[in-house]
Amino acid sequence: SQQGEEDPQALSIQEGENATMNCSYKTSINNLQWYRQNSGRGLVHLILIRSNEREKHSGRLRVTLDTSKKSSSLLITASRAADTASYFCATANQGGSEKLVFGKGTKLTVNP
Amino acid sequence: DGGITQSPKYLFRKEGQNVTLSCEQNLNHDAMYWYRQDPGQGLRLIYYSQIVNDFQKGDIAEGYSVSREKKESFPLTVTSAQKNPTAFYLCASTLSPGGGYNSPLHFGNGTRLTVT
Numbered sequence: 529s530q531q532g533e534e535d536p537q538a539l540s541i542q543e544g545e546n547a548t549m550n551c552s553y554k555t556s557i558n559n560l561q562w563y564r565q566n567s568g569r570g571l572v573h574l575i576l577i578r579s580n581e582r583e584k585h586s587g588r589l590r591v592t593l594d595t596s597k598k599s600s601s602l603l604i605t606a607s608r609a610a611d612t613a614s615y616f617c618a619t620a621n622q623g624g625s626e627k628l629v630f631g632k633g634t635k636l637t638v639n640p
Numbered sequence: 641d642g643g644i645t646q647s648p649k650y651l652f653r654k655e656g657q658n659v660t661l662s663c664e665q666n667l668n669h670d671a672m673y674w675y676r677q678d679p680g681q682g683l684r685l686i687y688y689s690q691i692v693n694d695f696q697k698g699d700i701a702e703g704y705s706v707s708r709e710k711k712e713s714f715p716l717t718v719t720s721a722q723k724n725p726t727a728f729y730l731c732a733s734t735l736s737p738g739g740g741y742n743s744p745l746h747f748g749n750g751t752r753l754t755v756t
Contacts, residue, residue: 630675
């Protein structure tokens with residue numbers, strides 16, 4: 529079952545611009561994770577944010593979490609062509625669930 | 641270097657044949673997972689294993705089988721009972737299994753299976 533729902537499905541921007549992707553989910557979570565997938569490759573973990581955290585940074589990445597709205601956003605600042613990839617959010621649900629549930633992803637294209 | 645190795649990268653099979661996808665990790669992780677990815681879709685969990693000699697069905701286990709005889713290996717067999725086996729298969733592992741998922745998943749680079 530899909531838990532996270534990314535928005536938009538696709539995003540095309542110019543190099544140097546910021547890219548914002550959103551993720552909404554339905555049930556209470558323990559944490560939310562963002563992953564990147566280059567075409568034809570495996571996923572790479574970017575950031576994990578716990579349910580008691582509101583914001584987290586890693587280099588040019590900024591993730592926010594609003595548990596009252598059941599949503600998260602991933603901001604990539606000063607984007608580069610190498611940021612072109614699909615980005616997925618994944619939720620670890622409360623209640624001891626052993627599954628990490630992935631959304632369908634946002635396909636980001638950064639044009640040089 | 642530590643990581644997860646999936647082989648082969650591309651696999652072609654005729655309908656009706658079973659096929660086994662390999663996944664090996666040298667990260668000393670306890671938990672391993674198999675996901676299926678279809679074009680434009682997220683990942684769907686097939687099977688997972690938190691410890692050697694034990695595994696559980698995920699959301700779409702029908703037509704698949706796994707084994708976990710060694711900590712570092714978690715092969716997936718796609719059987720002839722799987723109705724639509726053509727897909728991209730991803731293997732992953734994590735240090736901290738169980739509720740919470742407080743450790744990230746590490747992924748292999750996938751096997752693209754085509755069945756004709």
